[in-house]
Amino acid sequence: MPEYLLKLYITGQTNRSKRAIANLRQICEQTLQGQYRIVIIDIQEQPQLAEDERILATPTLIKELPEPIRRIIGDLSDTEQVLFGLDLKTDTEFINNHTGGES
Amino acid sequence: MSTQASKSVPKLETGIPGFEHITDGGLPKGRTTLLSGTAGSAKTVFAVQFLAEGISRMDEHGVFVTFEETPDDIRKNMTGFGWDIETWEAEGKWAFVDASPQPGEESVVSGSYDMGGLLARIEYAVRQVGATRLSMDSLGAIFTQFADGGAIRRVLLRIASTLKQMGVTAVMTAERVQEYGDIARFGIEEFVADNVIILRNALEEEKRRRTVEILKFRGAPHQKGEFPFTIVPNQGIVAIPLSAIELKQQSSNIRVTSGSSEMDKMCGGGFFRDSIILVSGATGTGKTLLTTHFIAGGTNNNERCLLFAFEESREQLFRNAGGWGFDFEQMEQAGLLKVVCAYPEMAGLEDHLLNMRAAITEFQPHRIAVDSLSAIERISTIKGFREFVIGLTSFIKQKEIIGLFTATTPTLVGGTSITEAHISTITDSIILLRYVEMFGEMRRGLTVLKMRGSIHDKDIREFVIDNQGMHIGKPFRNVAGILVGNPTQIAPEEIDRISGLFSQE
Numbered sequence: 001m002p003e004y005l006l007k008l009y010i011t012g013q014t015n016r017s018k019r020a021i022a023n024l025r026q027i028c029e030q031t032l033q034g035q036y037r038i039v040i041i042d043i044q045e046q047p048q049l050a051e052d053e054r055i056l057a058t059p060t061l062i063k064e065l066p067e068p069i070r071r072i073i074g075d076l077s078d079t080e081q082v083l084f085g086l087d088l089k090t091d092t093e094f095i096n097n098h099t100g101g102e103s
Numbered sequence: 104m105s106t107q108a109s110k111s112v113p114k115l116e117t118g119i120p121g122f123e124h125i126t127d128g129g130l131p132k133g134r135t136t137l138l139s140g141t142a143g144s145a146k147t148v149f150a151v152q153f154l155a156e157g158i159s160r161m162d163e164h165g166v167f168v169t170f171e172e173t174p175d176d177i178r179k180n181m182t183g184f185g186w187d188i189e190t191w192e193a194e195g196k197w198a199f200v201d202a203s204p205q206p207g208e209e210s211v212v213s214g215s216y217d218m219g220g221l222l223a224r225i226e227y228a229v230r231q232v233g234a235t236r237l238s239m240d241s242l243g244a245i246f247t248q249f250a251d252g253g254a255i256r257r258v259l260l261r262i263a264s265t266l267k268q269m270g271v272t273a274v275m276t277a278e279r280v281q282e283y284g285d286i287a288r289f290g291i292e293e294f295v296a297d298n299v300i301i302l303r304n305a306l307e308e309e310k311r312r313r314t315v316e317i318l319k320f321r322g323a324p325h326q327k328g329e330f331p332f333t334i335v336p337n338q339g340i341v342a343i344p345l346s347a348i349e350l351k352q353q354s355s356n357i358r359v360t361s362g363s364s365e366m367d368k369m370c371g372g373g374f375f376r377d378s379i380i381l382v383s384g385a386t387g388t389g390k391t392l393l394t395t396h397f398i399a400g401g402t403n404n405n406e407r408c409l410l411f412a413f414e415e416s417r418e419q420l421f422r423n424a425g426g427w428g429f430d431f432e433q434m435e436q437a438g439l440l441k442v443v444c445a446y447p448e449m450a451g452l453e454d455h456l457l458n459m460r461a462a463i464t465e466f467q468p469h470r471i472a473v474d475s476l477s478a479i480e481r482i483s484t485i486k487g488f489r490e491f492v493i494g495l496t497s498f499i500k501q502k503e504i505i506g507l508f509t510a511t512t513p514t515l516v517g518g519t520s521i522t523e524a525h526i527s528t529i530t531d532s533i534i535l536l537r538y539v540e541m542f543g544e545m546r547r548g549l550t551v552l553k554m555r556g557s558i559h560d561k562d563i564r565e566f567v568i569d570n571q572g573m574h575i576g577k578p579f580r581n582v583a584g585i586l587v588g589n590p591t592q593i594a595p596e597e598i599d600r601i602s603g604l605f606s607q608e
Contacts, residue, residue: 009220016215043224050227054201056245058217058219070210070211073210076214
């Protein structure tokens with residue numbers, strides 16, 4: 001399994017920021033078996049980084065590695081969506097789960 | 104409270120030509136103004152120009168937040184107006200916050216979010232360039248990028264209050280669906296409702312007419328109604344403020360010659376120096392001739408004359424003048440005459456007005472002649488035409504220039520032109536030229552219908568045209584109905600014959 005580089009952009013220590021950090025940690029522990037690195041960036045302290053990455057919504061999670069780069073916005077409370085966004089779930093699995101496995 | 108309220112919000116001069124008049128001094132300082140308009144109503148141009156004028160005229164720096172076009176597109180699209188954004192960026196006077204959608208990049212949404220990134224980046228950019236002006240273009244695009252409309256509304260409110268604290272004057276643009284309807288899509292006006300400006304690009308009788316309207320400025324005065332504006336290459340938006348026209352022109356009692364001594368006599372000693380004269384008549388009655396006399400009268404006294412010709416080409420004008428014994432070429436060489444020929448259809452009404460103003464400012468004439476206003480009317484709506492005439496007359500009156508306009512009547516005998524009906528109250532003097540049918544012959548009659556502040560000849564006089572120009576003769580006697588616009592009037596020769604019988608008995 002390749003190493004994951006995950007950058008989480010937040011604005012200050014708000015409840016939403018804290019929720020996003022906790023949700024991210026939990027998902028990683030459960031699915032990535034230690035093969036990951038999380039970098040948390042507070043854009044109030046480092047606005048230039050937000051400018052470079054063109055962050056609009058916070059929290060924003062960017063999966064930089066492995067490629068392709070993916071973005072997930074929100075507090076990461078919907079685990080299914082996060083897994084889909086991290087390419088840990090395929091489209092068909094995703095659709096099946098969301099249509100209640102109709103096929 | 105009452106003392107607070109009576110003090111109006113200070114204004115920030117935008118630098119957009121004509122706009123300060125409409126807004127009574129500019130945009131409310133330190134506030135956010137919503138600029139709403141349909142597609143193609145020049146919102147982006149306004150948003151960019153607001154910053155560009157700030158940088159180039161007042162050395163005030165600006166931040167441009169773009170939700171729609173990429174910064175690169177904006178840099179390229181705006182070079183035609185002479186705004187070198189790239190250089191300003193390099194000089195630290197301009198900063199982009201690029202919030203335009205990235206192609207091929209979709210983000211997955213998981214849970215709730217806010218737009219804190221946008222706010223942080225805006226604050227950062229404002230600090231970096233020391234901006235006092237900010238434009239956001241256009242809000243509709245961000246509503247389509249993010250599904251959570253509530254989050255966007257909240258951040259826009261926060262942006263507005265943050266900018267207020269930082270002393271930044273801002274413009275946010277938003278789309279409208281119709282020219283006359285809801286202020287903006289997505290209910291944007293509900294949260295940035297203090298100041299609203301509407302740009303319109305309405306189609307009226309197959310002609311596009313751009314207008315700007317200040318819908319409201321909370322706690323600050325402004326002009327009401329729609330004002331025409333146009334977009335000029337190398338300049339951008341130029342508003343044409345009609346209400347800026349105050350009736351404070353000085354009026355002088357100084358008389359100047361009409362170019363014809365007989366006409367001067369009819370007017371009680373000549374035209375007033377800063378008056379507007381309307382010459383109305385059917386085609387071929389001698390309007391251009393009267394104009395030529397008027398110009399020659401000026402140049403003979405070493406006055407500079409500017410002629411705007413919308414009907415005839417330069418060659419035709421010069422040849423005609425030559426036929427009446429006037430040498431336009433020589434006047435031009437002496438620097439006393441400038442002839443500007445233009446097809447009315449060449450440009451929009453507002454552009455014609457701006458071009459004419461520019462020519463007047465450049466040439467600094469003592470006299471102006473427009474031959475003919477009716478040709479201009481052809482390309483415009485009634486409302487637009489009236490604005491044009493007011494815009495032109497007020498401009499030349501401020502400069503104490505005498506103006507002579509011609510208007511063509513639609514019928515050969517009698518009648519009034521639409522031009523006349525719309526502008527007669529604006530003009531100081533009206534001269535009518537009419538065909539008079541007598542004994543199976545067409546003769547020409549002339550009368551001074553109105554002359555403000557002066558006695559004048561009330562007769563309808565006959566005039567003839569030869570290779571020396573115009574000669575005004577005796578009044579028509581025993582002829583009735585010359586001025587009446589109804590061609591089914593009693594035949595003049597009939598009256599003449601009857602009265603002639605009586606007088607010879």
